[in-house]
Structures are given as C-alpha cells and as structure tokens.
Amino acid sequence: MNTINEIEDMKIEQRKLPALSYQYKDALYLNITPRCPTACSFCIKFSWEYMYRNYNLLLPKEPSVEEVLATIQNPERYSEIVFCGYGESSYRLLEMEKISLYLKQHGAKKIRLNTIGLGNLINGRDISQELARFLDVVSISLNTLDPEEWKKIHRPLPEFKEKGFESVIEFIRACAKKIPETFVTAVEMGAQDKEKFENFVLKLGAKARFRPFLDEYESV
Numbered sequence: 532m533n534t535i536n537e538i539e540d541m542k543i544e545q546r547k548l549p550a551l552s553y554q555y556k557d558a559l560y561l562n563i564t565p566r567c568p569t570a571c572s573f574c575i576k577f578s579w580e581y582m583y584r585n586y587n588l589l590l591p592k593e594p595s596v597e598e599v600l601a602t603i604q605n606p607e608r609y610s611e612i613v614f615c616g617y618g619e620s621s622y623r624l625l626e627m628e629k630i631s632l633y634l635k636q637h638g639a640k641k642i643r644l645n646t647i648g649l650g651n652l653i654n655g656r657d658i659s660q661e662l663a664r665f666l667d668v669v670s671i672s673l674n675t676l677d678p679e680e681w682k683k684i685h686r687p688l689p690e691f692k693e694k695g696f697e698s699v700i701e702f703i704r705a706c707a708k709k710i711p712e713t714f715v716t717a718v719e720m721g722a723q724d725k726e727k728f729e730n731f732v733l734k735l736g737a738k739a740r741f742r743p744f745l746d747e748y749e750s751v
C-alpha cells in the first residue's frame with residue numbers, strides 16, 4: 532500500500548507528463564501540436580514554462596489522432612471541445628478533422644478552434660470550407676487593426692510577416708460565411724478603440740470578443 536506522500540509524488544509525476552487534453556471549467560481542450568507561426572507577446576507558454584493550471588502542455592512530438600482520442604472519455608459531458616494548446620492547431624488540419632468527426636459521432640456537443648488565423652498561409656490554400664465540415668465555432672485572435680502593430684504583437688516567423696495580417700483578415704471573412712459562429716478576439720482596449728474594433732469585425736461578418744490580459748488563457 533502506498534503512503535499519502537507516495538501517492539502525492541505519483542500525482543505530481545503524472546502531471547509532468549505532456550497533456551494531450553486538459554479540462555478547464557466545463558470544456559475540454561486539445562493540445563495537438565507544439566508548432567506556432569508566431570511568438571505572440573501575450574503568450575504565457577514561456578513565462579509559465581509550458582504549464583497551464585498544473586498541466587504540462589510541452590509536447591515532445593506531435594501526437595497521433597489515436598493518441599489524442601485515447602485521452603478522451605465521454606465527450607458528451609463537455610460543454611465544448613476546443614483545439615487550443617501551446618501551438619497552432621491549423622498545422623494539423625487533417626488530424627483536427629478526424630478527431631472532430633469521431634468526437635461528434637460519440638456525442639460531442641460543440642467543436643471550437645482557437646487560432647491565430649494564419650491557417651490559409653500555413654496550408655497554402657483557403658481552408659475555411661474544410662474547417663466548416665467539422666467546426667461549430669472558430670475564435671480568431673486579431674488584437675489590433677493596424678498591420679504594423681499586428682507584427683509587433685504577434686512576432687510572426689519571417690514567412691508570415693509580409694502577408695500575415697491581410698491573410699488573417701481574409702480568413703475571418705471566409706470563416707464568417709461558412710462556420711456557424713466566428714469570433715474575433717482582442718485583449719481589452721479603451722472604449723473608442725473597442726468600438727472601432729467591433730465595427731470592423733462586424734463588417735467582416737463576425738463578432739468581437741474582448742478578454743482581460745492573462746486572465747483567461749485562450750491559446751491565441
């Protein structure tokens with residue numbers, strides 16, 4: 532029989548293993564890639580050393596569809612299942628689709644992608660139609676209407692610098708036409724900027740959402 536201290540040590544060891552899925556409130560989040568097209572200035576993965584509320588989200592390698600699914604029991608009990616880890620899930624479009632379709636067949640209520648919005652550039656084509664086959668919600672992190680500021684905030688890799696901002700805007704517009712709900716997020720800003728941001732996003736066909744800095748992490 533293990534002592535209480537041994538059990539506690541085992542729990543800590545368990546938490547150190549990379550989490551492919553993790554629960555926050557009543558939603559389940561999926562961590563399927565460590566790759567990012569950006570090094571966002573607001574990202575907490577560096578300062579929190581890839582931990583998130585006791586989960587280790589540092590993936591040594593990309594997990595297979597089967598490995599991710601093996602970590603999920605009873606998908607119907609979550610309010611939603613969200614692709615959102617310390618990486619950009621759009622790098623794994625095919626795997627996202629396979630995971631989502633399986634989860635929906637097994638009772639998942641809602642599937643959401645949190646993204647930095649560079650999926651079209653990452654995949655070299657407009658992926659909105661493909662996303663629409665399995666997503667109920669997409670949440671795109673934009674944070675500013677100024678292309679130069681966008682570069683400063685998101686610090687894109689060289690290949691995403693020049694066309695990045697424009698591509699995110701096009702991505703929002705395309706998703707808003709095809710996916711049931713498209714949100715565009717920004718860290719809280721002043722009332723005037725907020726109104727401008729909201730109006731801009733509305734014209735793209737989407738809805739704006741503001742979040743407090745570091746209050747609630749949304750991968751992106």
Ligand code: SF4
Pocket residue numbers: 566567568569570571573574575576616617618619647750751
């Ligand atoms: S916020 Fe998301 S896309 Fe940006 S660096 Fe962090 S994990 Fe990558």
